[in-house]
Amino acid sequence: MKQMFFKFIFLIAFTCIFAACNSNSVNNNKETSDSAKVRQLVYDWNKAFISNDSNAFLILLDDSIQYYGFQQYKSNLMEAELSIFKKYPDFKQEIYGDVKIDTLSKAEAICSFVRRITINHKSLDYPTYLIFKKSLEAWKIVAEGDYISKNDLTNKSNIPKDAVLGDYNGDGKLDYMWLVPPKIKSGNEEFDCVGECDSYIKFSDTSLSLIKIENCIGGQPFNHGDLNKNGTDEIGLLPEWFTSCWSDYLVWTFRNGKWIYAVEPFPTHCNQWEEGVIPIEIDFKKEGYVIIRYSEFSEKTDNWTKSKSVKIIK
Template identity: 30%
Template sequence: MKYASLLSCLLIVLFSGCNKVKPKGDKEVRAFVKEWNQAHTQLKVAYLERDYMSLVSYYGGERTKSQVQQDKNLLFQQFPNYTQRVLDDQFDITKEAGSYLVTFTNHVSYGGIEADYASYLSLTIKNGAFKIQREGVVEDGNNLDAPIFPSAREDIIFFSNNRQVYGDFNGDGLSDYATVISPELNVILTKGTQYNDAIDCEGGCNSIIKFSNKELEDIKIEESYQSELENLKDLNGDGADEIGYWDIKPTTKSLYVFNPTNGMLLCDPIVINTAIHKNLKLIDVFKKTGPNKITVTRSAEVNGKWVLLSEVITLD
């Protein structure tokens, strides 16, 4: 009798516990999506990261939740008054394999523009809370170029993650910026270590100078894997700043002087033997000395000794 009473109590506890643990349903899904939409404001956007899984399928690409947060922040930097809401509160919810696919029409407003987009979220439950594992829109050819979607901010993210040099590189009076896409090395470079063999890179040891202004074409530097950029100001009087590219090797530094408007070199690379001539700065090897004139200083071997030689170059 004692054991029967104990068993009865245990069954009551178990059934009571099961009744309290209700699976999340459509009502909770709708509430989550509404709250997620409402969080797309300048004040609340900083907290969106918590709604995402660690890795997210995001508008056709794969992003970490930190990268998603970065993209949302950039959206509101560009459009501070951006808002979005589910049109007519209409949702289509499909549950499959432990996740919820939610489709809806999002009504967005930004920069004086209003538009509707067929959108979707895929939700899963982690630690008792909804998490977004997929976010996107139905691509119909009409919305791919809209500035509110991540593809429009890819260059902004790229430049924000790389060191930039600012200047007016196309001569329009506005500030541009440039950065370098460096190759992926198959060896870890260690300062002070000499590398006798050629450095091996994935896909070739070529670097590319990339400009924020779409009118300027990329500049490719072959056999270069480590670099720094310099703004050399307007050297030839065309109104655009020239850009300097330091090609850094274990025993040499070579300065390439490019005209960004056409990608052409203004002079031969200025090579410094850093094993002999150490700690030279830009001003030590390169100066503008008059209208359309520059003075460059190079390392040169004369009678078996390395010396610094200077010359004045007139630019076309």
């Protein structure tokens, strides 16, 4: 009877140990699998960046990303990152050394690595991190940053989500810009502002002067990249107003410490914006020129959108 009892106890103990080992094995395998997936995603991110692959970014990035201390929408971030290639045609990036997984759980992974960036034949190394979160069995990038600028950037908490990245003064550093609209009167007093109906484009680099836009109650600034090859990103804006579908498109460049129009403001109608027409881009057939797309009223046709090549101020 005692032998039967001890055999029974031994069988239970063996079964428990086997189950525990098997469970640990499954968990370890899953952890190893997730580690491999996340590590590969870092290389996929690097490949998407150097190949200028917007479709790959769409898959890798979450809808909103903490980008070097600031929350950014996916679309804004993609525009900013991919515009680097327009500004620096010789831009190169590589992951130098190994990718380390600092933290790994069922829902989050933090990876660190050295990001080597080469511009104008000069290379700099940045200790970079990517944070992934798992959503519906897919890992998405929710944060990107480096350990050099992290402390400085996180102190700037007054930058809105729709701020746009760019190098607007040519100092080689990325800054943010955003529009500060006027306060609109409420109640029965419609179509009026508290004070002047002027907006201002503001920058995270406080050494940059504000851009004043008169008779403007809103709008989203756009980074057009370096259109005139002077080392700075040009800024575009379609000013909003209470009424009318017509509005001049404005493009600024930074020259000798001041904001000036890169081209003369040109008229646009809401039809061309609804059709997704690009308002301005480099004319690659004519150095120092850009192609602008503007609107011109005509009773003979419904297509009011025209285009022409104009000289851009450098």
